[in-house]
Amino acid sequence: MPLNNSTSISSLKFDYDGVGDEMYHLAAELFPICRSITGNGFRQSLQIINKIIPLDVTEVPSGTHVFDWIVPKEWNVGDAYVKNSAGEKVIDIKHSNLHLLNYSIPVHEKFSLAELKEHLYSLPETPDWIPYRTSYYAEKWGFCLADRQLHSLAEGEYEVCIDSSLEPGYLTYGETVLAGETSDEVLISCHSCHPSLCNDNLSGMVLAAYLARYLKSIPHRYTYRFVYIPGTIGSITWLACNEDKVSRIKHGLVVTCVGDPGKSTYKKSRRGDAEIDRAVLQALKDSGQDFQVLDFSPYGYDERQYCSPGFNLAVGSLSRTPNGGYPEYHTSADNLELVKPIYLADSFAKYLSVIDILENNQVYLNLNPKCEPQLGKRGLYGTLGGRKEIKDFEFALLWVLNYSDGNYSLLDIAEKSGINFPVIKEAASALLTANLLSPL
Numbered sequence: 001m002p003l004n005n006s007t008s009i010s011s012l013k014f015d016y017d018g019v020g021d022e023m024y025h026l027a028a029e030l031f032p033i034c035r036s037i038t039g040n041g042f043r044q045s046l047q048i049i050n051k052i053i054p055l056d057v058t059e060v061p062s063g064t065h066v067f068d069w070i071v072p073k074e075w076n077v078g079d080a081y082v083k084n085s086a087g088e089k090v091i092d093i094k095h096s097n098l099h100l101l102n103y104s105i106p107v108h109e110k111f112s113l114a115e116l117k118e119h120l121y122s123l124p125e126t127p128d129w130i131p132y133r134t135s136y137y138a139e140k141w142g143f144c145l146a147d148r149q150l151h152s153l154a155e156g157e158y159e160v161c162i163d164s165s166l167e168p169g170y171l172t173y174g175e176t177v178l179a180g181e182t183s184d185e186v187l188i189s190c191h192s193c194h195p196s197l198c199n200d201n202l203s204g205m206v207l208a209a210y211l212a213r214y215l216k217s218i219p220h221r222y223t224y225r226f227v228y229i230p231g232t233i234g235s236i237t238w239l240a241c242n243e244d245k246v247s248r249i250k251h252g253l254v255v256t257c258v259g260d261p262g263k264s265t266y267k268k269s270r271r272g273d274a275e276i277d278r279a280v281l282q283a284l285k286d287s288g289q290d291f292q293v294l295d296f297s298p299y300g301y302d303e304r305q306y307c308s309p310g311f312n313l314a315v316g317s318l319s320r321t322p323n324g325g326y327p328e329y330h331t332s333a334d335n336l337e338l339v340k341p342i343y344l345a346d347s348f349a350k351y352l353s354v355i356d357i358l359e360n361n362q363v364y365l366n367l368n369p370k371c372e373p374q375l376g377k378r379g380l381y382g383t384l385g386g387r388k389e390i391k392d393f394e395f396a397l398l399w400v401l402n403y404s405d406g407n408y409s410l411l412d413i414a415e416k417s418g419i420n421f422p423v424i425k426e427a428a429s430a431l432l433t434a435n436l437l438s439p440l
């Protein structure tokens, strides 16, 4: 995608509706799987992603020390239910895998209602939704259910069956690296450990998959690394296992919550003024849509680890409504109804805009710096009057020429001029063709 490549201007075209539908269908295929931070649900999900973009899978043994943490035991689950005294299943993982407290230890016992209730979780404020709860590092068991259902449970004896295993095994992660002209990398990271939750988790996974597939089909300057990891322990493990590669990461984004109707939100990297921060802000401004920008905070997703002070990578997070910001977050209502193909496609387009800026943000030198070159005789200026996009393009020619003194990149010029980056890029391309500009 560099400017001197013939694909530069048109390379970012894509079938907007088509990719939205494809991402949505992939999310629907992944939705029923009971994922966790380890185990077969995670592996099965990688196998499905692998159909879109081939992934290298790494298995890190339980007990491996990763900085201050230890890779936990592997968790797998078969059946899980609660039966009432009449033998009827009143809670059943087959209806929703959110019913089971994620990482529950195995249990097969009878309890009174009072005893059972100590292990039940519900959301009184949204009484029809099942909450999503986990207990990765404290060994316990539990069930999550709609508050309305909780209050309908009659007195009596209940049989609890959790056919799970928590044993030494592996933490699994997947990655794909798309080599570019340079070994400098752009990291795209998505947590992939949530069970049937669609916006938080699946939307990021499917966007990353289709972004990787798209980038695989076109030339690019940067090397792109896509990682599919369990949240928190996954990024810690990846960083611990790949510390020698970290210096290659020049820009990065954590992708999740990209399929809901909310406006785009960018959470800056800890550095705050890194090129990725500026590129995302420019892309969002160029979109012409409303958006919000948040400063870095050490709460959220895996940007917390990438931006920990010992790494301080230029990694931000581009989402729509961020974690915790929508009522359906971490409940059964974060489902295939909340996420829509059109929002996935819009997020996809914004990620591509960011990548377009990173790929094309170069410094050029004006080869005719003494006064303005005469653009009209080169067919670049004043040939068509009136239309706004023509005016923008002509202004962009002047801005690019004036600031291409070796000190300003195209992104600097877009910021200074207020002109959209694609127009600045197109102007630079035209000036290159007219031999008025050369790459520094």
Ligand code: ZN
Residues within 6 Å of the ligand: 194, 200, 323, 330
């Ligand atoms: Zn989450």
